[in-house]
Amino acid sequence: MKAGMSLKTMFVTMMVLFLVIPSLVNGKEKKAVDESSLYVRMGGYDVISNVIDDFLTKSWADPRISHFFIGMGTDTRNRLRQKNKNLMCFTTGGPCRVLNRPLEVVHVGLGITDTDFYIIVDHIMVSLKKFDVPDKEREQLHAKLLSLKPKIVNTTEVPLSAPKREGMKETARMANALGISNFNIGRFEEALSHFQVASKEDSGVGEYHFNEAMALDKLGKHSLAVKHFKAAQKNAHGNNKIIGSKILKAHVSK
Ligand code: HEM
Structure with a gap:
């Protein structure tokens, strides 16, 4: 009899675990994707994944900027791919989480110039076209990319320490x-x-x-x-x- 009771209790507990809790968790965790979002309009995750793979492969092979990526093994490169996919997915309104460190932190000290930056942006734009992202959406992504420039490009100028002058605090x-x-x-x-x-x-x-x-x-x-x-x-x-x-x-x- 006791064993029967505990089986019943176990059954009820399992029902709660399998049916009620997951639906609560999903309700909180799952991000609804807006059908009018840039993410949906550009073709969703498959397109983003192809675009990132394509532009990174081209960037790593581009002699003008390949020196930035020297010494990165396959695992590091795959992580860089995934971080970029998640970032593009998230910033266009998709259901991904950002994995990367802040862009201004990760690029500081690399000495990336305006020219390097525009080379990468061009590679991304060409890849977007290759995977049939429509004109309007490409333009929106272009504007988003350009807005990232101050976080990525390092000017050669640095902040100044003040020479000692009389009366300075x-x-x-x-x-x-x-x-x-x-x-x-x-x-x-x-x-x-x-x-x-x-x-x-x-x-x-x-x-x-x-x-x-x-x-x-x-x-x-x-x-x-x-x-x-x-x-x-x-x-x-x-x-x-x-x-x-x-x-x-x-x-x-x-
Ligand atoms: C168009 C804008 C760019 C975006 C959105 C972007 C995005 C990213 C992301 C998400 C990461 C990974 C950060 C992490 O490890 O947490 C990263 C790392 C890196 N990016 Fe960029 N990037 C851009 C431009 C550039 C440019 C122009 C260059 C150089 C030509 C560059 C070179 C690198 C390098 C070398 C790393 C690895 C740094 C490290 O792990 O120490 N990126 N970038």
């Missing part, structure tokens, strides 16, 4: 140093918050405004960057790295 100098450390490892949000502290405390130091503008530029906040590049110019104290900065000139001439 030590706390601002320390905040600036922290900002530089964060900037150099691609943590631009954090770098920005330290540069903001420095430029607020010592607003007459051009280097702090310059660094704030550099971080803003990386975060795509160009109109604010212009404001701080201008303040850097005004408070340059003859620092040629500020006066002759290409990135500053590109902003203030806008």
Whole structure:
């Protein structure tokens, strides 16, 4: 009798486990795909998978940029494929999870130039056409890709430490140093918050405004960057790295 009761209890428990709990979990976990999403309109996961495989194979074989991928074994390359597939799937509205580290962190220090960036974008665009992604969707993806540029391209210019001048505040100098450390490892949000502290405390130091503008530029906040590049110019104290900065000139001439 006791054994019969426990069998019944076991049966009920298993029903709960197999029927009720999975449906609850799925309800929370499963991401509904919007039929009008770019993901669906471009052809879904199969197309994304083909496009990524195709453009990466071409990029690795392209003598203009293949040096960036030297030393990557098959497993690392397959991981790079999958991370890129998930990223494209997720950002177009598909049901994938992002696997990669932040783009601004993973590309920092590789020395990727504008030219390298556009080579990759071209490879992606050609692959999208090869797998019949329609014009409108290709244009939307193109715009998305271009918006990633500040996270991927490393300018040759770096944030500046301030030379010692009379009356400068030590706390601002320390905040600036922290900002530089964060900037150099691609943590631009954090770098920005330290540069903001420095430029607020010592607003007459051009280097702090310059660094704030550099971080803003990386975060795509160009109109604010212009404001701080201008303040850097005004408070340059003859620092040629500020006066002759290409990135500053590109902003203030806008
Ligand atoms: C078009 C925009 C680009 C996107 C969306 C993109 C995406 C990615 C992703 C998702 C990863 C994997 C990150 C991780 O391991 O967590 C990655 C890594 C990498 N990317 Fe890009 N990338 C782009 C442009 C470029 C360019 C222009 C180059 C060089 C020509 C490049 C070279 C690399 C290299 C070498 C790695 C491996 C870095 C490492 O693991 O140390 N990427 N990229």
